[in-house]
Amino acid sequence: MQRIGVFVCHCGTNIAATVDVKKVVEMAQHEPGVVHAEDYAYMCSEAGQELIHKAIKEKKLTGLVVCSCSPRMHETTFRNAAEKAGLNPYMVEIANIREHCSWIHKDIGEATEKAVILMRAAIAKVNLDAPLKPGESKVTKRALVIGGGIAGIQTALDIAEAGYPVDIVEKTPSIGGRMSQLDKTFPTLDCSSCILTPKMGEVNAHPLINIYTYSEVESVAGFVGDFTVEIRKKARSVDMDKCTGCGLCQEKCPSKKSLSEFNRGLSTRSAIYTPFAQAVPNVPVIDREACIKFKTGKCGICSKVCQAGAIDYDQTDEIVTEKYGAIVVATGFDMIKLDKYDEYAYSQSKDVITSLELERIMNAAGPTGGHLERLSDGKDPKEIVFIQCVGSRCADDRGKSYCSKICCMYTAKHAMLIRDKYPDTNVTVFYIDVRTPGKNFDEFYRRAVEDYGVNYIKGQVGKVIPQPNGKLLVQGADLLDSKQILKEADMVVLAAAIEPNPDVRKIATMLTASIDTNNFLTEAHAKLRPVESPTAGIFLSGVCQGPKDIPETVSQAGAAAVKAIGLLAKDKLLTNPCTAHSDELMCNGCSQCANVCPYGAITYEDREVNDHGIRERRRIAVVNDALCQGCGACTVTCPSGAMDLQGFSNRQILAEVDAICR
Amino acid sequence: MSIEKNEEFRPKIVAFCCNWCSYAGADLAGSSRMSYSADVKIIRVPCSCRVNPMFILRAFERGADGVIMCGCHPGDCHYTSGNFYARRRMTLLFSMLDYIGVESGRTRVEWVSAAEGAKFSQTMHEFVDKITSLGKNVRLEDLRCRNL
Amino acid sequence: MKTEKNRAELIKEISGVNPLKCMKCGKCSASCPSYNEMDIKPHQFVSYVINEDIESLVNSKSLWKCLSCFACVERCPRDVKPGKLIDAARQIVVRERDNTYLSPDEVPELLDPETPQQLLVSAFRRYRR
Numbered sequence: 001m002q003r004i005g006v007f008v009c010h011c012g013t014n015i016a017a018t019v020d021v022k023k024v025v026e027m028a029q030h031e032p033g034v035v036h037a038e039d040y041a042y043m044c045s046e047a048g049q050e051l052i053h054k055a056i057k058e059k060k061l062t063g064l065v066v067c068s069c070s071p072r073m074h075e076t077t078f079r080n081a082a083e084k085a086g087l088n089p090y091m092v093e094i095a096n097i098r099e100h101c102s103w104i105h106k107d108i109g110e111a112t113e114k115a116v117i118l119m120r121a122a123i124a125k126v127n128l129d130a131p132l133k134p135g136e137s138k139v140t141k142r143a144l145v146i147g148g149g150i151a152g153i154q155t156a157l158d159i160a161e162a163g164y165p166v167d168i169v170e171k172t173p174s175i176g177g178r179m180s181q182l183d184k185t186f187p188t189l190d191c192s193s194c195i196l197t198p199k200m201g202e203v204n205a206h207p208l209i210n211i212y213t214y215s216e217v218e219s220v221a222g223f224v225g226d227f228t229v230e231i232r233k234k235a236r237s238v239d240m241d242k243c244t245g246c247g248l249c250q251e252k253c254p255s256k257k258s259l260s261e262f263n264r265g266l267s268t269r270s271a272i273y274t275p276f277a278q279a280v281p282n283v284p285v286i287d288r289e290a291c292i293k294f295k296t297g298k299c300g301i302c303s304k305v306c307q308a309g310a311i312d313y314d315q316t317d318e319i320v321t322e323k324y325g326a327i328v329v330a331t332g333f334d335m336i337k338l339d340k341y342d343e344y345a346y347s348q349s350k351d352v353i354t355s356l357e358l359e360r361i362m363n364a365a366g367p368t369g370g371h372l373e374r375l376s377d378g379k380d381p382k383e384i385v386f387i388q389c390v391g392s393r394c395a396d397d398r399g400k401s402y403c404s405k406i407c408c409m410y411t412a413k414h415a416m417l418i419r420d421k422y423p424d425t426n427v428t429v430f431y432i433d434v435r436t437p438g439k440n441f442d443e444f445y446r447r448a449v450e451d452y453g454v455n456y457i458k459g460q461v462g463k464v465i466p467q468p469n470g471k472l473l474v475q476g477a478d479l480l481d482s483k484q485i486l487k488e489a490d491m492v493v494l495a496a497a498i499e500p501n502p503d504v505r506k507i508a509t510m511l512t513a514s515i516d517t518n519n520f521l522t523e524a525h526a527k528l529r530p531v532e533s534p535t536a537g538i539f540l541s542g543v544c545q546g547p548k549d550i551p552e553t554v555s556q557a558g559a560a561a562v563k564a565i566g567l568l569a570k571d572k573l574l575t576n577p578c579t580a581h582s583d584e585l586m587c588n589g590c591s592q593c594a595n596v597c598p599y600g601a602i603t604y605e606d607r608e609v610n611d612h613g614i615r616e617r618r619r620i621a622v623v624n625d626a627l628c629q630g631c632g633a634c635t636v637t638c639p640s641g642a643m644d645l646q647g648f649s650n651r652q653i654l655a656e657v658d659a660i661c662r
Numbered sequence: 663m664s665i666e667k668n669e670e671f672r673p674k675i676v677a678f679c680c681n682w683c684s685y686a687g688a689d690l691a692g693s694s695r696m697s698y699s700a701d702v703k704i705i706r707v708p709c710s711c712r713v714n715p716m717f718i719l720r721a722f723e724r725g726a727d728g729v730i731m732c733g734c735h736p737g738d739c740h741y742t743s744g745n746f747y748a749r750r751r752m753t754l755l756f757s758m759l760d761y762i763g764v765e766s767g768r769t770r771v772e773w774v775s776a777a778e779g780a781k782f783s784q785t786m787h788e789f790v791d792k793i794t795s796l797g798k799n800v801r802l803e804d805l806r807c808r809n810l
Numbered sequence: 811m812k813t814e815k816n817r818a819e820l821i822k823e824i825s826g827v828n829p830l831k832c833m834k835c836g837k838c839s840a841s842c843p844s845y846n847e848m849d850i851k852p853h854q855f856v857s858y859v860i861n862e863d864i865e866s867l868v869n870s871k872s873l874w875k876c877l878s879c880f881a882c883v884e885r886c887p888r889d890v891k892p893g894k895l896i897d898a899a900r901q902i903v904v905r906e907r908d909n910t911y912l913s914p915d916e917v918p919e920l921l922d923p924e925t926p927q928q929l930l931v932s933a934f935r936r937y938r939r
Contacts, residue, residue, distance in 0.1 A: 099692025632712030
């Protein structure tokens with residue numbers, strides 16, 4: 001029989017306001033095995049842990065039940081406290097009477113009754129607990145960063161600076177991401193490529209960083225400290241080692257009709273191309289869909305002009321397999337598609353553009369050479385209307401429920417830049433709210449209004465109607481003035497919502513990292529562990545976790561790097577001791593458990609067993625503790641009931657069921 | 663049939679929640695203060711595939727009025743494939759429950775992610791309503807024999 | 811006579827709209843073709859229901875100036891649908907009139923250019939069967 005101590009936490013008033021903790025303590029005294037029960041205001045505090053320590057020593061406790069918050073919050077705290085007092089940490093069970101009880105129920109009687117039942121279940125379980133010892137696993141001292149935007153670049157640099165090798169996998173032909181498409185950045189208006197390009201060069205030159213561009217993650221196996229990743233290097237058709245980046249092939253390529261992804265489809269590019277002039281690596285790829293050689297077999301001009309002999313039409317996709325200790329996801333974002341917002345005439349008029357398209361138009365390397373003009377007729381726009389929150393903050397299925405966070409600031413930036421460069425152009429911004437939390441952000445927005453004369457109107461636009469004379473009629477309302485507004489504009493810019501890169505769902509599935517309904521990766525704790533995924537060894541960097549601007553992305557990238565470094569710095573990791581084990585007398589070696597094991601942790605060996613005096617050789621399932629992750633699939637599959645999971649044994653769960661149904 | 667008119671029927675409901683998605687979803691429902699009935703008691707398991715049909719039968723044997731199992735969404739299992747096994751096992755078990763005298767409405771499988779606190783609370787509301795409408799669970803018997 | 815609270819509840823029930831979902835973006839007012847004719851603007855309907863001031867709403871010009879074109883319903887990003895709220899307010903007026911209904915045969919005689927078109931549509935909807 002165990003000697004169990006029950007500790008009931010008030011959590012200030014979080015628990016005590018709805019659960020009668022004294023009553024729970026009193027009820028605990030009657031439970032089998034309980035030799036000690038007490039309550040305290042904050043069990044997780046230093047003083048609370050001291051109480052536990054004292055009780056373990058004085059009452060010679062062999063098991064603990066802590067009635068407190070979720071085990072996802074403080075299980076480790078109490079296990080450590082137990083261990084300090086000489087008790088095996090796996091002899092601790094938590095009854096979750098906060099998240100699952102006091103916070104969701106109002107009636108004290110009802111909540112107390114439930115708390116008692118939850119406590120009983122925990123006592124029943126701890127009665128059957130056995131001391132467990134964690135094993136050890138190795139840490140591969142190399143990190144993988146998925147995504148080569150500013151988030152991925154910063155994370156990779158920080159990890160490499162700490163002395164660990166890093167690989168970056170980037171889907172497109174060059175690193176740089178969204179930031180490389182931007183013209184200027186708020187709130188200081190410095191040029192985006194001026195601050196990004198040096199970082200890209202640094203990553204390229206760093207001896208510990210290896211970049212796989214035009215590559216995708218194909219599969220991920222393993223677990224924290226020991227991931228095995230297959231990377232598909234898509235056929236570039238250009239030899240990376242031979243190419244000198246002279247650019248002659250792009251100049252001579254006769255197929256020039258493909259839409260430039262980098263310029264958001266506003267200009268064209270050749271079939272052999274680098275996305276932009278400062279691309280890293282400065283090695284082009286051949287777009288096989290557009291290349292005449294690949295389509296008809298006749299052409300081969302690039303091969304003829306290439307003096308380095310780098311063109312290789314026979315290149316095929318290559319799979320690289322590499323081991324990593326930590327993986328950082330930095331897959332970034334894209335703008336939403338606007339096909340559901342017909343009222344803004346995005347698909348009807350070339351002069352209705354998204355903010356990212358405006359960003360390209362304003363950029364000196366963009367489709368218009370940096371000259372602001374209407375894409376329909378090349379004329380200078382005299383009247384520009386910005387529409388905020390297109391697809392953000394939506395309750396319907398047309399848009400996204402969240403605020404995209406960056407639009408208020410970049411619109412102020414655009415408005416300011418336009419007014420600065422073209423003072424006779426009027427700029428009107430239709431907004432719902434102007435949200436400018438951030439250092440120097442509100443000042444920036446006020447400058448747009450006060451110093452640059454940008455006209456801000458409170459009210460979402462209802463409709464944009466292209467006129468026969470080429471103008472755009474904007475129908476809006478000024479809610480503060482109670483006026484409906486009909487305004488003729490030359491150009492309309494939509495602040496489209498941002499969404500996580502669509503590929504992130506596939507990647508999350510490979511990593512078994514959790515993801516929310518908006519396709520943002522979930523963090524391990526919303527406040528206290530914001531850069532870690534609940535899946536150990538997976539870290540989050542940038543917009544894949546939630547909308548954020550560049551300063552925030554860079555801070556988070558650094559934070560993710562530190563977490564990854566913290567992991568890589570360890571020589572060994574303690575493994576979860578809650579693993580499966582087979583009972584050699586009951587196992588009949590049928591192999592069904594091995595078939596369902598996702599980790600290949602089960603093998604078989606011929607072993608001599610003593611079955612009630614009869615000695616014979618039998619085929620027995622053996623679980624590799626280092627590989628087993630403790631899911632329990634095998635335990636239910638086993639037809640003879642030989643498999644059981646430590647820490648969640650059949651008897652323990654049945655005892656919990658019994659306690660709840662008592 | 664005995665009807666206790668004065669005493670309000672409070673069903674006993676056992677919920678099995680996987681540690682990675684549904685238990686976290688239940689935690690989120692808690693921290694977001696999304697209330698649901700106190701009749702639901704949650705048992706934490708590492709993965710929905712840890713739920714042995716035996717656990718569910720035991721609950722009914724011991725007087726549970728309803729059993730619900732929650733796991734990660736298909737494809738999002740922390741252990742890659744656990745919930746697929748769970749889904750198959752539960753489909754098989756539920757198809758046999760009528761045979762042993764438990765209405766199929768007394769069991770349910772729901773996929774709840776760590777970010778779906780609202781869905782967890784909503785699911786529990788629905789399930790408790792369903793069980794309350796079904797009333798107290800009767801002793802295990804073969805429903806097909808009733809018409810003989 | 812029903813209390814204002816009951817009438818506000820009734821509007822929510824008839825329209826199926828939760829006015830608390832409104833984020834006051836004003837896209838409804840921006841979309842409304844009758845905006846200039848209205849005394850209470852479409853984006854304000856919501857606050858009248860929230861503040862349970864249904865009397866003002868049913869006595870407003872807006873009640874009969876709304877064309878029920880449902881541009882606001884179509885474009886509302888928050889699923890609040892001011893057009894449905896005003897439609898529900900009209901239903902309340904019709905219901906509270908009790909037995910003073912017209913019979914369908916009387917309608918043609920009463921037609922004159924001043925009759926709000928919406929009233930006729932409402933009447934036809936109600937007496938179709």
